[in-house]
Amino acid sequence: MNFSGNCEICEKEAAEAECFLCKRVICKNCLAENVCIICNETLCAVCKKQLSDRACNICGLLVCEDCSVKINEETICLNCSSKGRF
Ligand SMILES: [Zn+2]
Ligand SMILES: [Zn+2]
Ligand SMILES: [Zn+2]
Numbered sequence: 001m002n003f004s005g006n007c008e009i010c011e012k013e014a015a016e017a018e019c020f021l022c023k024r025v026i027c028k029n030c031l032a033e034n035v036c037i038i039c040n041e042t043l044c045a046v047c048k049k050q051l052s053d054r055a056c057n058i059c060g061l062l063v064c065e066d067c068s069v070k071i072n073e074e075t076i077c078l079n080c081s082s083k084g085r086f
């Protein structure tokens with residue numbers, strides 16, 4: 001891919017990649033795994049493919065809807081629920 005212009009986060013380096021979540025073009029320094037450093041902070045800790053919108057009530061991990069289950073009004077991530085504690 002060919003990116004023109006500078007990184008949309010630091011605005012200092014030439015953009016070399018695109019965050020697949022927010023579609024910002026970013027430089028190497030602002031790339032964390034496959035997403036930008038901003039999305040990386042709110043990425044689901046389980047699948048790392050979607051933004052998280054809730055936190056596990058047991059371990060506190062940020063997870064997305066697909067990676068959590070609701071048990072008695074509590075949000076439990078798949079990591080915790082697969083440990084057989086519920
Ligand atoms: Zn950058
Ligand atoms: Zn992003
Ligand atoms: Zn997820």
Ligand SMILES: [Zn+2]
Nearest residue numbers: 056059077080
């Ligand atoms: Zn958990």
